Amino acid sequence: MSRIVVDPITRIEGHLRIEAVVENGRITDAYSSGTMIRGFEKILKGRDPRDAWAFTERACGVCTTVHALASVRAVEDALGIVVPKNAELIRNLMFCAQYVQDHVIHFYHLHALDWVDVVSALSANPDETSRLAQSLSAWPKTSPAYFTAIQQRVKAFVDSGQLGIFANAYWGHPAYKLPPEVNLLGVAHYLEALAWQKELIKIHTVFGGKNPHPNYLVGGAPCSINTDEVNAINTERLALVARLISEAIDFVEQVYIPDLLAVASFYTDWAAVGGGLSNYLAYGDLPTRSYNDPASFKFPRGAILGRNLSEVHEVNGRDAEEIKEYIAHSWYSYSGGDDVGLHPFDGETEFNFTGPRPPFEQLDVDGKYSWLKTPRWREHPMEVGPLARLLVGYASGSTEIQEVVNDALGRLGVPVTALFSTLGRTAARGLETRLVVHWMKEFYDELIANVKIGNTKTFAAELWDPSTWPADAQGVGLSEAPRGALAHWIKIKDRQIDNYQLVVPSTWNASPRDAKGQRSSYEEALLGTPVADPEQPLEILRTIHSFDPCIACAVHLYDPDGRLVHKLRFC
Amino acid sequence: MKTMPLSYWQAMQARGYSRREFLEFCSYAAAVAGLGSGAFSRVVEAFETKPRPPVLWLHFQECTCCSESFIRSSHPVVADIVLDLISLDYTETLQAAAGHQAEKCLHDTMEKYPGQYILLVEGSVPVKDDGVYCMIGGRTALQIVEEAAAGAAAVIAWGSCASNGCIQGASPNPTGATPIHKLIGPPVINVPGCPPIADVMTGVITHLVVLGHAPELDSQGRPKSFYSRRVHDTCYRRAYYDAGLFVEAWDDESARKGFCLYKMGCRGPVTYNACSVTRWNGNLSYPIQSGHGCIGCSEANFWDNGPFYQHLASFPGFGIESTADTIGTIIGVGAVAGVAAHAVSTNLRKRKLIREHIDESVRGPSGTGVSNPKGGEPR
Numbered sequence: 001m002s003r004i005v006v007d008p009i010t011r012i013e014g015h016l017r018i019e020a021v022v023e024n025g026r027i028t029d030a031y032s033s034g035t036m037i038r039g040f041e042k043i044l045k046g047r048d049p050r051d052a053w054a055f056t057e058r059a060c061g062v063c064t065t066v067h068a069l070a071s072v073r074a075v076e077d078a079l080g081i082v083v084p085k086n087a088e089l090i091r092n093l094m095f096c097a098q099y100v101q102d103h104v105i106h107f108y109h110l111h112a113l114d115w116v117d118v119v120s121a122l123s124a125n126p127d128e129t130s131r132l133a134q135s136l137s138a139w140p141k142t143s144p145a146y147f148t149a150i151q152q153r154v155k156a157f158v159d160s161g162q163l164g165i166f167a168n169a170y171w172g173h174p175a176y177k178l179p180p181e182v183n184l185l186g187v188a189h190y191l192e193a194l195a196w197q198k199e200l201i202k203i204h205t206v207f208g209g210k211n212p213h214p215n216y217l218v219g220g221a222p223c224s225i226n227t228d229e230v231n232a233i234n235t236e237r238l239a240l241v242a243r244l245i246s247e248a249i250d251f252v253e254q255v256y257i258p259d260l261l262a263v264a265s266f267y268t269d270w271a272a273v274g275g276g277l278s279n280y281l282a283y284g285d286l287p288t289r290s291y292n293d294p295a296s297f298k299f300p301r302g303a304i305l306g307r308n309l310s311e312v313h314e315v316n317g318r319d320a321e322e323i324k325e326y327i328a329h330s331w332y333s334y335s336g337g338d339d340v341g342l343h344p345f346d347g348e349t350e351f352n353f354t355g356p357r358p359p360f361e362q363l364d365v366d367g368k369y370s371w372l373k374t375p376r377w378r379e380h381p382m383e384v385g386p387l388a389r390l391l392v393g394y395a396s397g398s399t400e401i402q403e404v405v406n407d408a409l410g411r412l413g414v415p416v417t418a419l420f421s422t423l424g425r426t427a428a429r430g431l432e433t434r435l436v437v438h439w440m441k442e443f444y445d446e447l448i449a450n451v452k453i454g455n456t457k458t459f460a461a462e463l464w465d466p467s468t469w470p471a472d473a474q475g476v477g478l479s480e481a482p483r484g485a486l487a488h489w490i491k492i493k494d495r496q497i498d499n500y501q502l503v504v505p506s507t508w509n510a511s512p513r514d515a516k517g518q519r520s521s522y523e524e525a526l527l528g529t530p531v532a533d534p535e536q537p538l539e540i541l542r543t544i545h546s547f548d549p550c551i552a553c554a555v556h557l558y559d560p561d562g563r564l565v566h567k568l569r570f571c
Numbered sequence: 572m573k574t575m576p577l578s579y580w581q582a583m584q585a586r587g588y589s590r591r592e593f594l595e596f597c598s599y600a601a602a603v604a605g606l607g608s609g610a611f612s613r614v615v616e617a618f619e620t621k622p623r624p625p626v627l628w629l630h631f632q633e634c635t636c637c638s639e640s641f642i643r644s645s646h647p648v649v650a651d652i653v654l655d656l657i658s659l660d661y662t663e664t665l666q667a668a669a670g671h672q673a674e675k676c677l678h679d680t681m682e683k684y685p686g687q688y689i690l691l692v693e694g695s696v697p698v699k700d701d702g703v704y705c706m707i708g709g710r711t712a713l714q715i716v717e718e719a720a721a722g723a724a725a726v727i728a729w730g731s732c733a734s735n736g737c738i739q740g741a742s743p744n745p746t747g748a749t750p751i752h753k754l755i756g757p758p759v760i761n762v763p764g765c766p767p768i769a770d771v772m773t774g775v776i777t778h779l780v781v782l783g784h785a786p787e788l789d790s791q792g793r794p795k796s797f798y799s800r801r802v803h804d805t806c807y808r809r810a811y812y813d814a815g816l817f818v819e820a821w822d823d824e825s826a827r828k829g830f831c832l833y834k835m836g837c838r839g840p841v842t843y844n845a846c847s848v849t850r851w852n853g854n855l856s857y858p859i860q861s862g863h864g865c866i867g868c869s870e871a872n873f874w875d876n877g878p879f880y881q882h883l884a885s886f887p888g889f890g891i892e893s894t895a896d897t898i899g900t901i902i903g904v905g906a907v908a909g910v911a912a913h914a915v916s917t918n919l920r921k922r923k924l925i926r927e928h929i930d931e932s933v934r935g936p937s938g939t940g941v942s943n944p945k946g947g948e949p950r
Binding site: 005010015037039043058060109113164168194198201212215223230351541 | 632634637638639640642657658659660662664665667668670671672673674700702703704705707708709714739745765766769820828829846852853857859860861862863866879880
């Protein structure tokens with residue numbers, strides 16, 4: 001028996017530490033720890049609720065915009081604001097652009113190196129890679145000369161002796177299964193995706209002025225539409241968005257999806273690894289009528305228990321019995337004892353660091369061992385993310401989702417149960433990207449149709465002025481971040497934030513055990529994972545990366561009374 | 572054994588770039604570094620002969636928006652630089668290795684290249700409670716940054732987190748989030764913004780690598796080339812401010828015409844950044860152009876400078892004659908009739924200043940550090 005510590009887990013957002021127990025070449029237990037906190041919710045207390053989107057957006061710069069969206073929805077829910085249709089469409093377009101860009105970056109720049117051996121690409125036959133690429137799709141950059149040039153770049157890089165971001169990796173590990181020609185294809189598209197992602201994301205810049213961290217607005221969208229004005233969203237801006245969407249469809253259909261399926265076909269054994277929990281939660285998103293009409297969402301809302309796809313449970317963010325956060329193994333303390341769970345509206349948190357003093361070798365996993373709290377839905381640990389979204393959509397009867405999922409399963413020749421795995425999670429991310437990139441076009445067409453008939457309104461002005469607000473209000477903003485179910489809860493008192501809580505996707509997935517000892521997604525998914533060489537735990541990275549960790553979001557602190565248990569010292 | 576890194580030109584040759592492409596890159600690099608055309612030959616020479624410096628990129632209390640911004644850099648050859656032409660030996664966001672293999676990358680470079688590597692820091696360092704609020708590999712951020720900074724040839728603090736503490740440093744700063752320059756000795760090049768503009772980030776690195784020394788900095792450690800002008804002074808909507816034409820409510824007729832956002836809380840008048848000149852994401856737009864006021868994200872303590880939608884009461888003068896060093900982040904948040912007063916106070920003196928300022932912007936001033944048409948060293 002040996003204990004493997006992987007810290008830092010790289011190619012993620014944030015600071016994550018995994019400790020795993022390995023016996024006879026397989027993981028028998030695992031512990032996930034978030035090792036950084038900042039203190040958002042305490043900082044939000046007393047602020048103008050209309051400013052909260054800007055604060056919470058800074059929870060994450062990788063999945064930028066998602067917290068801004070959840071925040072404006074929470075405030076609008078509290079105050080009863082209904083945004084104009086165009087604002088909903090602009091938010092949807094920004095949502096879709098975020099998904100496509102973020103998922104592509106994850107696949108090529110954060111996850112691919114778990115499957116693609118860069119060094120192996122040196123021994124590829126570029127002619128064969130060319131033939132392979134041309135058999136996969138109509139993407140134009142597939143000539144033998146192109147792949148030869150890429151190979152020469154890699155060779156020069158390796159020959160320089162300075163391997164930079166590729167140094168000390170697990171090249172040559174027996175778990176790498178791709179032929180050299182596929183590895184070369186992967187390296188080429190790593191570089192192409194890096195150049196392309198910065199183009200697509202300009203959709204954020206058009207509507208929100210910048211990326212990362214574009215601007216949002218409670219009550220609508222901050223940009224105005226005026227086809228007779230150079231200083232507004234006009235036909236030139238809209239034409240740019242149209243081109244970016246068109247190029248995104250090409251990239252996803254001709255590069256991402258073919259690559260995903262080609263790589264997956266060599267790793268079908270990973271359809272039996274990393275299944276983890278059997279419960280899935282999605283709040284749903286992408287309203288086609290209104291955010292207040294969840295039945296109109298492209299991604300349906302619901303929960304699945306025990307992998308039973310014949311039943312989808314209703315989910316209500318306001319119900320005090322549904323979502324609760326626990327801290328039995330988290331570095332906080334509750335006034336009512338550390339074993340109770342608290343609904344976010346009534347949450348409380350105080351620092352209570354009980355871990356070893358750094359520098360340290362191992363965490364005390366019998367006690368508290370993470371800065372992440374542990375959320376539960378009706379006491380159940382839930383997996384959130386692309387797989388949960390597709391499963392909830394599949395089980396809810398969304399024909400669009402069923403078609404895309406069934407198509408991919410058919411092409412890989414695997415049953416639907418193959419989705420409950422590391423490979424299934426990675427595939428689900430790609431498949432929903434395919435859905436979203438086409439939905440983006442639908443939302444764009446609808447926006448153009450509105451503009452055509454003179455409907456250009458982007459803001460609901462009635463409740464902007466705080467003097468129109470009730471003295472007390474509370475609301476919840478639900479969304480689906482690329483990494484899964486995201487919600488913000490706000491209590492407003494005397495026109496200021498009295499209480500603000502975020503429960504984010506990676507808190508669901510990366511959290512430590514709860515008071516009952518139930519593991520969360522990462523810990524459960526690592527059980528049974530093979531580890532060929534404990535010194536090179538490539539397999540741990542595969543399963544953890546399949547969740548696309550985003551830890552800066554996941555860790556938060558909230559203290560409604562400003563109390564701190566520790567006497568604070570400055571070094 | 573110490574390996575001699577390839578020069579940029581050697582590295583680009585090896586990657587199949589032509590001489591013409593190399594020269595185009597040099598020209599672009601000179602432009603983003605704020606160097607005039609006269610500097611071109613020096614830039615070419617520097618890239619031909621200088622070895623690639625090893626670069627370490629540390630992450631502490633941050634949201635990774637700086638790394639994300641960096642990869643939005645608009646010129647493809649610049650994107651190749653950050654992946655290939657500098658040797659990016661440690662970056663948790665992109666590197667292939669994890670765990671102790673990743674830590675080995677960090678320590679190898681510190682041991683092999685003492686006094687030669689460039690240290691980039693994204694994020695603030697929490698100092699309360701012995702630093703337990705940010706730990707990597709079982710060590711605190713403070714322990715890591717002190718060790719890494721000791722052997723660095725230069726230190727760049729990316730973004731507002733590392734430059735001024737940003738959001739986690741906002742009241743009541745629960746974790747004791749501290750900017751880098753307060754923890755290690757000078758000089759630290761502060762590149763604030765939440766995030767900084769991609770082309771500003773690559774511009775600062777290019778300046779450092781090409782010229783071999785830090786760009787000229789202001790009293791807050793910011794490169795003057797990108798932070799010596801207020802967003803307001805270079806804003807394309809400035810004329811509406813001068814004419815007293817303001818947006819009064821979101822999406823009103825004035826908003827649809829793109830009038831000045833001052834009354835909607837725009838922080839452009841107190842924010843020093845390149846947004847209105849360099850703009851974002853390939854010179855496409857910036858917050859004001861897309862209809863929302865500037866929130867001042869490159870200014871120290873901008874989170875605590877009053878609600879974002881409450882307009883500034885007043886600010887000193889008309890600003891053109893003021894500099895970052897004299898104004899800093901002074902901000903008033905009370906409701907004052909300053910806007911109305913301003914609207915009628917457009918006078919000859921200001922028109923003259925504006926005219927001079929526009930000329931300045933076009934030509935580039937001498938001795939201000941914004942650009943250097945003579946092509947010599949800024950200092």
